[in-house]
Amino acid sequence: MRFYKRPLFAIGISLFPVLAVIIITTVIYGKFVHTALKEETDTYMEELTEQSARLIYERVKSDQTYLEGLAASIGELNLPLSEPRTLNILSQWIDITRFKWMAVADTNGTLYVPEYPETPDISREPYFQSAIHGESSVMWLPEIDGKSEKLVISVPINSSGKLNGVLLGRYSMENLSELFTIGAFDGKGYNYVMKSDGSIIFRALTDSMASEYKTLTEIAENASSTLTADDIEAMLRNMESGAGGSITYARDGQERIMKYIPVGINDWNLALVIPSDVIDAKAQAIIKSTSFYSGVILLSFSFVALLIFYLKHQSHRALQRAYQNIRSIYRTVPSSVVQFRKDRDYSILDANDAFYHFLAYSPQEFDKRIGGFLLPVIHPQDREILAVLPDGLSAHEFRVLDANGQMKWVYGNFDCSDTSQTVLCAFFDISEQKKLLLNAEQEALIDPLTGVNNRLAVEKRLPELLHATEGAGALLIFDLDKFKQINDTLGHPEGDLVLRKFARCLTEIFGSDSFVARLGGDEFIVYSSDIVLPEMAAQKARLLIDKMVKQMEMAEKKCGLAVSIGIAFYPSDAGSLPELVKQADQALYRAKHSGGKRYMFYSEIQ
Incomplete structure (x- = not known):
């Protein structure tokens, strides 16, 4: 009986339930992390796709507006479209626009191109037919003889209230590549631009095999049995009705997620595809890190228990050391993390080094200049977000002000507890995405x-x-x-x-x-x-x-x-x-x- 009274044995016995709890918790946490990452990735994919679609729409509509303004100027000249002065105007505008090729066509469909002696007949081309009936159009021209796909914009030219001809502008679809999200998700994401009939009209790819597909049906044929004809039919119905959506399928033994959304131009849809191993890799990294930290916690608990049994008079010091160990775990997270109280000025309870580094402060400078409160670094127009945080998990975009007075956009995940009146927030920088969107809107x-x-x-x-x-x-x-x-x-x-x-x-x-x-x-x-x-x-x-x-x-x-x-x-x-x-x-x-x-x-x- 005295054997059971030995302190080391007692510690060992007490560690078994703790170890069991840690293992069970790690498994549950791993599933939770994977689910949360999948939901977060889905949201992020949707945001990136919407931003890219909006940028493409604004870019093309801006170019269409340029052409309409030029067509109005040409119409005011009231000159024959074959005149050298008319073609000289096009040559000058090519230098100040994104168009690589500009031309005019008379009402009979005869095309006049600067510095090009031939005058081909384009009267049967759909983009000419659209403009000759008074409607501006944006159309896609497929790859011909190894040359890349083209985007052509046509607008009517009116002189003295009558239709005088058509103005055309054209450039390679590759000019839109900078607006895609191909670099997202560790460089494994790639984009398609598709028509509502399922044909693929442009690709911005990091996957060499995916570049061979011409239609959704070809993708389905190479997706084992995970992407059926019914799935394709449902996607086509969504695209025809102007609704976006997402679908998951397997190719080469690897699951892939496709998110698609209408661009707002013709029946074009933008799709973002990522392999699911992006999510799995992140989840495994977090789970491995959590397992490591769980072991650290277990060792820390053993050390604390040993101190309790042998050094009761130093229990306060041991507990404080254990607290510092746990606190160091959360400080190593790469995202900016801050915990604050839901009081008037949102008093900061704790924050990791990444939080202070992101705001260009040292912890000492922050306390000296700000006073340990979160409210002063939140943009005044976004402070209402913190005031109405719901209980539980939520996510918001908001702005913060760093030590230099610079405004930064961030995307934050909040865990709010109404019971303890505390909030844990982890956020990351999205200023570049916001800047890109704003520049496109201003340019238009x-x-x-x-x-x-x-x-x-x-x-x-x-x-x-x-x-x-x-x-x-x-x-x-x-x-x-x-x-x-x-x-x-x-x-x-x-x-x-x-x-x-x-x-x-x-x-x-x-x-x-x-x-x-x-x-x-x-x-x-x-x-x-x-x-x-x-x-x-x-x-x-x-x-x-x-x-x-x-x-x-x-x-x-x-x-x-x-x-x-x-x-x-x-x-x-x-x-x-x-x-x-x-x-x-x-x-x-x-x-x-x-x-x-x-x-x-x-x-x-x-």
Whole structure:
């Protein structure tokens, strides 16, 4: 009986249930980690696919807008499309756009390409047929003679209200590769662009075998029996209805996950494919790490138990050491991890080194400058997220401010406990993805020639600006008199220089706080909430007319270049943007037909 009373034996007996609990917990935790990683990966795949689809849509629509603006300029020339001056315009625009090839075609389908003597007939091509019926189109041309797939955009050219021909722009589908997520998931992810009939029109691949597939059916034929005809039929129905989805299948003994989503162009869908071993590898790494740490915990528990049996008077010190061991485990996690209390300023209970490194602080600097609170480093507009965290697990995107005042976007997973009023958060940096998306959106709203807002920006931003200005403001529409003679006499490069010069004048006179945009051709628009009286608008208009006269070259003066201005006030003349633009345009029309080189208020023509 005395044998059982030995301390070492007692410790050994006590370790068996602890070891059993650790093993069972590790198994359960391993399953939980795999499930959580799969859900997180699925969410991340969906976000990446949506971002790439949005970037592709914005890029193509931006290029289409460029072509439509150029078509309007060509239409104003009212020249035969085969004229050298028309083809020279295309040559100049190729240098400032992404298009590698641009051409025009007359209404009979005869194609004219800069520096290309032949004039092929494209009258039966679907992209020509679409534009000749007045509709702009974006179409895909398949690979021919080993050359890569092409994207072609066609827009109608109208002169004096009549269809005069078609403008075409083309570049390789590979130009869109930078917008894909091919580098995601340890470089094992790859993309397809598919039509709703299941045909694959472009591939951005890291998998050499996957590059051979032309259709979804071919993928299914090489996917064992895991991807059936019914699965393909369901995917095709989803794509035809504009709905995205996901599917899992096996190829070469390896499970793969495909996430697809409509791009918003024609019936195109973007698919992201990753092998499931990406998830398995991460899960195994976490489980192995957890097993190692479990062993460390077990050894720590043994050490603590030994101290309890033999050194009862040092129990407090032993428990503190065990706590430090456990704390060091969570500090080694590569993600930024912080635990805080749900009080007024979100007092930080603990944080790992990655948290402070991400915010460019040392723990001592953070305590000195911030005071041990999380609230000051959260962007003011995102603090409401922390205030309404639900009990349990949740995930959110939010912004943080580092020691240099730099704003960073992060994606955080929260584990909130209403019982203990504490929150554990692990987050990682997504600033680059956000920056890429923002740049694509900004690029689509800027006129490439003048650098000011374009017509799309007028449609998207100006209504918000009117809504935001609770008081009043003035809308001015400008048109350059005799601008056509500049292009006809001095050439289009000189005309482009005049447009850039005029855009600078507008920005200098009305200031950076005003909304300045080019509607197209030689027509510009300005909205300013600082101009609320006719006298103020008249002063700005006279200043602009005088400034243009002073900055004009002698050749421009000989052409009679001047500016006419129409002015309307919000909300006294109109209470909505379409009506306000209409009133200002009527005033501009009256100013031009009164001799030009003057301004006119809408209220004066009533």
